Amino acid sequence: MADFGGWEMPIEYPDGGVLKEHAAVRERVGLFDVSHLGKMQVSGPGAREFVNRQFTNDLSRIDPGQAQYSMLCDVSGGVVDDLIVYLRTDSDVFVVPNAANTAAVVEQLTAAAPDGVTVEDQHTRFGVLAVQGPRADAVMQSLGLPYGHEYMGFVETDFQGAPVIVCRTGYTGERGYELLPTWESTPALWDAVMEVVAAEGGRPVGLGARDTLRTEMGYPLHGQDLSSTISPVQARAGWAVGWNKPEFPGRSTLLAEKEAGPRRRLFGLLATDRGIPRPHMQVKDAAGSIIGEVTSGTFSPTLRTGIGLALLESSTSEGMEVTVDVRGRPSTMTVVRPPFVDVSPR
Amino acid sequence: MYPEDLKYTTDHEWVRSVGEATVRFGITDYAQDALGDIVYVSLPDVGAALATGDPCGEVESTKSVSDLYAPVTGTVTGRNEALGATPEVVNADAYGEGWMVEVELTDPAQLEALLDSAAYAAHVASS
Known part of the structure; x- marks a missing residue:
């Protein structure tokens, strides 16, 4: 178990391990307890418009019943957090931020909220269980839960008499669902889902494999690949910015950076030898000049080789060979465009 | 719980006598379990001189990387090349196929300074 922002989290499960748990998600199905994720509720007349003036992505692109990946920036374009926004109605928006950043997001929104719009931290009102992998639909079907939605x-439903929100979301790259039961009903739901997951040849999955799975997709982790000093433009998250929106914190800075071109960008690294990149390792070009550093790195269980994300000078090009300083040992890696594996959550 | 025919270090390595002045060493079952899935092992070159306590390699798992420390003083006479392609053998068979380095000892008496099975078990229990 590991302390993760005050939450006691399993890195891996007994009889599992990162490699087995990772393979279960890619080949069958895995069950994650990510109840540490933050939850907050923005309610009142104009809640949707208010949220749209705060977060980067354009909430007018989706309809009620849909969720959206978005970010909250500070005025200088730094990322306070990346999060998922669930649009229920124009006056009811549910938000799932990262555990460690929930307080900061609640604080920034509360300070900006107009009269009539309330921002409520609901961190321990809901649990979050993720069912991810090619057999996820079969698991949902066996449980009598909704599946196959876009x-x-x-979809808001109930299970054994307790309400649960069933979303077609996840952070593994696989097809799957995230379930948001009430906090009190979460253990019983875990037990019910785990039984079916096991019957489908799946297993519980800890934080270790959650990291290898998201890294294989090139999904950013806040605090490593996106942060108060790594902007959405640098992290190639511009697709989640509503550039045509008139306002949101950081808009003018980000727009200027986008137009001028960022001085550094997030690239993928694929090891050509047995080196494994890890955060903060230096990256050099063929001439030996430092061009940036690794932000996320791990051993890819699918490719059986080292992979990583690195913030490198914008002049870096895909296909370039670079050298990563792996604790004093030079490792040769190729600059690539993630994802590293050929899977799709759709 | 830990094989009685082996010697141990407080760095969770085991040492096995395989000749009059020759030993093999690797990491203990406790160490492989704590590291998790091992994906890369870096070992000293044959001919390298080792001194007790010096870092001489690395064991990297999906979760972390740890230094390998020389448990004895001597010269490397062999290393387990199979671990290059199949480092997971260390997880599966830490005391057998998962051996790492073979060393010719400068002084065979130095083995007496290492922990026996019971002393190592006590060390694990207290750590």
Whole structure:
């Protein structure tokens, strides 16, 4: 178990391990307890418009019943957090931020909220269980839960008499669902889902494999690949910015950076030898000049080789060979465009 | 719980006598379990001189990387090349196929300074 922002989290499960748990998600199905994720509720007349003036992505692109990946920036374009926004109605928006950043997001929104719009931290009112992998639909069907709705869509239902939100979301790259039961009903739901997951040849999955799975997709982790000093433009998250929106914190800085071109960008690294990149390792070009550093790195269980994300000078090009300083040992890696594996959550 | 025919270090390595002045060493079952899935092992070159306590390699798992420390003083006479392609053998068979380095000892008496099975078990229990 590991302390993760005050939450006691399993890195891996007994009889599992990162490699087995990772393979279960890619080949069958895995069950994650990510109840540490933050939850907050923005309610009142104009809640949707208010949220749209705060977060980067354009909430007018989706309809009620759909969720959206978005970010909250500070005025200088730094990322306070990346999060998922669930649009229920124009006056009811549910938000799932990262555990460690929930307080900061609640604080920034509360300070900006107009009269009539309330921002409520609901961190321990809901649990979050993720069912991810090619057998996820079969698991949902066996449980009598909704499945097969469109990617990023969600359905509110109940299970054994307790309400649960079922979303077609996840952070593994696989087809799957995230379930948001009430906090009190989460253990019983875990037990019920785990039984079916095991019957489908799946297993519980800890934080270790959650990291290898998301890294294989090139999905950013806040605090490593996106942060108060790594902007959405640098992290190639511009697709989740509503550039045509008139306002949101950081807009003018980000727009200027986008137009001028960022001085550094997030690239993928694929090891050509047995080196494994890890955060903060230096990256050099063929001439030996430092061009940036690794932000996320791990051993890819699918490719059986080292992979990583690195913030490198914008002049870096895909296909370039670079050298990563792996604790004093030079490792040769190729600059690539993630994802590293050929899977799709759709 | 830990094989009685082996010697141990407080760095969770085991040492096995395989000749009059020759030993093999690797990491203990406790160490492989704590590291998790091992994906890369870096070992000293044959001919390298080792001194007790010096870092001489690395064991990297999906979760972390740890230094390998020389448990004895001597010269490397062999290393387990199979671990290059199949480092997971260390997880599966830490005391057998998962051996790492073979060393010719400068002084065979130095083995007496290492922990026996019971002393190592006590060390694990207290750590």
